[in-house]
Amino acid sequence: MNNVVSDPYALYRMQIGAWVKERMKRTPNVLQIPAKGLDIFVARDLLTRDECEQVMALIDKDRVPSGLLSPSGDPEFRTSESCHLRMTDRVNIVVQDKINHLTGIQPAHGETIQGQRYAPGQQFKPHNDYFHPNTDYWESMQRSGGQRTWTAMVFLNDVEAGGQTWFPDANVRVTPRQGNLLLWNNMDEYGQPNPYSLHSGMPVEAGVKYVITKWYRERPWTPVPA
Template sequence: MDAQWLEWTRHNVARGCDVQELQAILARAGFAACEITEALTLAGAPLASTATADAEVDYVALSRPSLVANPQAVGASPIDDTRVQLYQIPDFLDAARCEAIMALMDAWLRPSTVTTGSLYAGFRTSQTCDLGQMNDPLVAEVDARIAQTLGINPAWGEATQGQKYQVGEEFKAHTDYFQPATPEYAKFAGARGQRSWTFMIYLNNTPAGGATHFTRLERSFYPRQGSALIWNNLQPTGAPNPLTEHHGMPVVEGTKSIITKWFRDRGPGAMADTLGTGTQG
């Protein structure tokens, strides 16, 4: 929480404003429960009254879906860095499914967009396909398997997207979570809440370039057909994890096609997926 918001909190606590109302305002501005509690405590609000509007979100449970609790069951390997939750599954989709989805995507591509609406030209130069809006059985099958493999209720997920990158195209360094206390958060978070997990699948082998480079971890992952890369954009406290910043590096040779599905920190029903654990194939 920046100095301006901290001063706002201190000023309104000193004025005698209702603590629960201040909590709700800070939550709508995108701050996590731990940040709100800390700000109210620093401002001198009674500790007994510092429960926040995010209290119903069990971020610890969200950080431990079945993929995390039992990665071996779905063939997942954690990346050896305790600062982030980042997993790989080498053979999540077979070649036939990858090729079929790429054929679907090629017929429905549109220029990719960004949620902030203010980034400079060239920041994101790929094309996007709204796979989740198609009434296609293969897309539905893959969509269900993503949720089952991760272990989070599919109703907590956004509509699945596909992206295609030609030579020279990229998505410069960015985070998948919505930046708290910004117009972006106010516009896109809403009742669905913050983005939590990202599940990305590479649909083809890219001969050169196209890596997903985590800029603050100095780790790069190269497109390999059928492999999946999964990470949690949040910390167990619910605060965004800035170490998940990543750069879709420019394609140097060939193309890069991927599937991306984002999950939120809340949704209808229980968080845990009730459909069972997905299988590879």
């Protein structure tokens, strides 16, 4: 039952979807990607080469095997490495501020940026970034800021082969380009989970792929211990 009683933040999710979309359409250097059923944009050269290199070095220092909110029976489901980027490193603050400034979403709603690294053969199979009700993690996600709305992702390097971000149902495949940001709405125009936002990090075939991810919530993000 999705009504104002059981789901009081649906209106916020609708509004932030429409508002960010309009903002992106008016932003120089931002392109809307033609997609089926999905609002998705690229901002070219959001980060400088130097910023990308600094963040890649920090990811290399802290990376550990990536986790999943729900256990998957498939050991190949998400094989990359990840880390939380520390706000004690100046470059991470600069980068996060750039992303917040571009999207215009209240900074408090953003989870802190994370780094992801994929070696050859590594991937993240098709998944949704939004949270699914009736899961073990749902209650704890409600306590930490609720549903995810927009996802921002920055490619930190060009990849020799493979590693595209693929939205199979929206019919979009994006090739990693250093410094470019990809931004998509995980909710539909009614503020409900949008199945067209299904996406994967395709296997890297040659070289290594580094990205930053940042997820925005429907309420201020308040990390809670697991």
